[in-house]
Amino acid sequence: NANLWRKCSTANCNEPGKVLASGSCVQCDSSNEGGCVGRASTFDAEPCNDPTNTMCYTMMISGKIVRGCVSDLISTDKTKCTLGQDCHQCDATTQKCNTDIYPTTRLACYTCLQPPCNNHEAVSLDYCQAYVSDERCVTITDQSSGRPIRMGCKSGLTTSEQSTCSASSANCKQCADSGCNDPSKYAGASSCIQCISTTDSDCVNPASNSVVQPCNDPQNFACYSR
Known part of the structure; x- marks a missing residue:
């Protein structure tokens, strides 16, 4: 199976990280995997159907995100990626290269x-x-x-x-x-630093590193330490 092996001819070219990256891309669709939008870097890269694939892509389709191997795209979509039309492509030899937020202006x-x-x-x-x-x-x-x-x-x-x-x-x-x-921004008079030193060392010193959080009771009027 060509997807299970790779061959190369330069010194140290079979370094584990390089072998994984070559012909592999993160492959996901935000229509059924929400993490594909903002947490794609936590996904594993998967071998492409074409072991000679050299490029990965991130494409926006109707506001949703799809990531994968350029070799799997139809010709019209390959052209879009080449022209940068709602698509960004990157070098597959860089491990998990197609995990950046796209577009960069996404809120x-x-x-x-x-x-x-x-x-x-x-x-x-x-x-x-x-x-x-x-x-x-x-x-x-x-x-x-x-x-x-x-x-x-x-x-x-x-x-x-x-x-x-x-x-x-x-x-x-x-x-x-x-x-x-x-x-x-909604933290006001009913907000306090809330922590326990047994699970948070910053709770002892300096507690100022802890985040001020609103109290469960919006009518709360005082904070405490013990």
């Missing part, structure tokens, strides 16, 4: 799907799954408490959430820079 937003969105364990910074030119990071807040109840990319909101943002700018904050909907 990353803090995401929280279910309330309470008041601690960093419930919130993650993720690249938007879809790519739209007018993408925004959003934070939907509770009308009474003002606390975040939904965070993420505008393109990822449900129809109901989209309606909330269209109807009320007071309860839906929008911004256009990566990470601009940082939950720490």
